[in-house]
Amino acid sequence: MKRWLRRLGGLRTSPLRIDDASWHRLLQRVTGARELPQEQQVRLRDFAGRFLADKAISAAADLELDDDRRLLLAVSCCLPVLHLGYDWLDGWHELIVYPGEFGVRRRDIDEDTGVLSEWDDELVGEAWDRGPLILSWADVVADLDEPxxxxxxxxxxxxxxxxxxxxxxxxxxxxxxxxxxxxxxxxxxxxxxxxxxxxxxxxxxxxxxxxxxxxxxxxxxxxxxxxxxxxxxxxxxxxxxxxxxxxxxxxxx
Ligand SMILES: [Zn+2]
CATH class of the missing domain: 3.40.390.10 (Collagenase (Catalytic Domain))
Known part of the structure; x- marks a missing residue:
């Protein structure tokens, strides 16, 4: 009953607890997080715990996602909204991660001629307006390692x-x-x-x-x-x- 009420009110499940060892490994890995002032790191850790609790992170193709990689993805998505607030990540629930660039089939109908065009794109990321966020793991890592x-x-x-x-x-x-x-x-x-x-x-x-x-x-x-x-x-x-x-x-x- 309580859970049901919370859902109705749009309140989230409680954030995932990130243990100290995982957090320290994350800070070693992500320079942008490590260089934040202490209180901002606390805020980021809280945001990442919420992200891990309310977004499903799905590995596509043959990508392996362990807990450290999931935490890295959560932190990467939370860093841009660190000043804005966690609520700015509302409205979507799934992050899909491919090992590298992924192919998508595009289609477009010309409004004047009614002609349907289709083509293939290779993408490193994609955001649907109310659907999932899609990322290439290789490119997330490249942005960290070779900024x-x-x-x-x-x-x-x-x-x-x-x-x-x-x-x-x-x-x-x-x-x-x-x-x-x-x-x-x-x-x-x-x-x-x-x-x-x-x-x-x-x-x-x-x-x-x-x-x-x-x-x-x-x-x-x-x-x-x-x-x-x-x-x-x-x-x-x-x-x-x-x-x-x-x-x-x-x-x-
Ligand atoms: Zn774009």
Missing amino acids: TAGYHVVAHEIAHKLDALDGHMDGTPPLPDAARRRAWIAAFQHAYDAVRADVDAGREPVIDPYAAEAPDEFFAVTTEYHFTDASYLREVLPDVARELALFYGEAPA
Whole structure:
């Protein structure tokens, strides 16, 4: 009965307890977590325990996921929302992890001609607006072991999840008030147009040209820069960098 009531109220099951030995192994492995101030580490450990309790982590293909790997995945997904709050990971319940890049079949119907196109994509991550988050284990590990400015698959996919929280994947996550929303849209629209203009003219844009695909990808790609090279982002897209720092909190140095 109690459990049933809790479910109805949308309250979660209690967080998983992470023992000290596992947590210390995790800190050895994940530099970004190890370098956090003590109280932030406590917060991260709490978030990771909640993540492990309320998200199913499924291994796809022949990937083996032991407890340490599950904890690493939970921590990686919680780091981007450490400042925002754990509730920002609401609205989805499953993380699917492939050993490496995974193939997906795409289909699209042209609204004018009714022509159906289908093609295959190789992906390192994918976020469905209300469905699972999908990641490539090899790429999660590569982002830890060989950090590269502008590349962070987990931050990218979590940005899509945050973007989808208001029901629209449009490059604007829920923001506290109309003024912040106006400032966000002005900064992002201007920067998106500039990056698109560079790509259209065959010039090298200041960030990964994938950002020019659509406003939601622009938000996800600039999020990758925020978490991997915030000082570069401040230099090339200062208004976007400021909005992201207000939203996610200041990025680690
Ligand atoms: Zn994306």
